[in-house]
Amino acid sequence: MKKELICISCPMSCPLELTIVNGEILSITGNRCKNGEIYARQELTHPQRVVTTTVACRSGLWPRLPVKTIAAVPKDYVTNVVTELHEVEVEAPVLLGQIIIENVANTGIAVIATRSLPHETVKE
Numbered sequence: 001m002k003k004e005l006i007c008i009s010c011p012m013s014c015p016l017e018l019t020i021v022n023g024e025i026l027s028i029t030g031n032r033c034k035n036g037e038i039y040a041r042q043e044l045t046h047p048q049r050v051v052t053t054t055v056a057c058r059s060g061l062w063p064r065l066p067v068k069t070i071a072a073v074p075k076d077y078v079t080n081v082v083t084e085l086h087e088v089e090v091e092a093p094v095l096l097g098q099i100i101i102e103n104v105a106n107t108g109i110a111v112i113a114t115r116s117l118p119h120e121t122v123k124e
């Protein structure tokens with residue numbers, strides 16, 4: 001069986017073609033580097049994604065704070081992660097890298113701020 005994937009490990013977006021027999025990957029083509037092969041094997045057996053989104057921010061210079069998971073979470077958990085983050089509201093000021101949630105959606109993975117967000121009284 002053939003399976004086509006797009007590698008999302010970098011902006012090159014290489015088109016990958018996997019040959020799979022009895023659930024085993026026999027070959028992977030189309031990747032320009034080893035990361036493409038690693039991605040394809042993981043995508044087939046245990047797909048994961050780093051989740052990036054925003055959360056509400058009270059008293060901030062802007063109303064939304066960009067955040068991301070510090071590591072990839074199992075793809076099946078992405079909806080739970082986004083749903084939990086939808087309910088979060090932080091208080092400004094927030095520092096780049098500050099932990100927003102220690103263990104999002106019981107994944108054991110933290111969510112951090114991907115930029116600083118000053119209090120609304122601070123001039124840009």
Ligand code: SF4
Nearest residue numbers: 007010013014032036
């Ligand atoms: S195979 Fe390598 S070069 Fe191609 S998208 Fe994946 S990481 Fe980027």
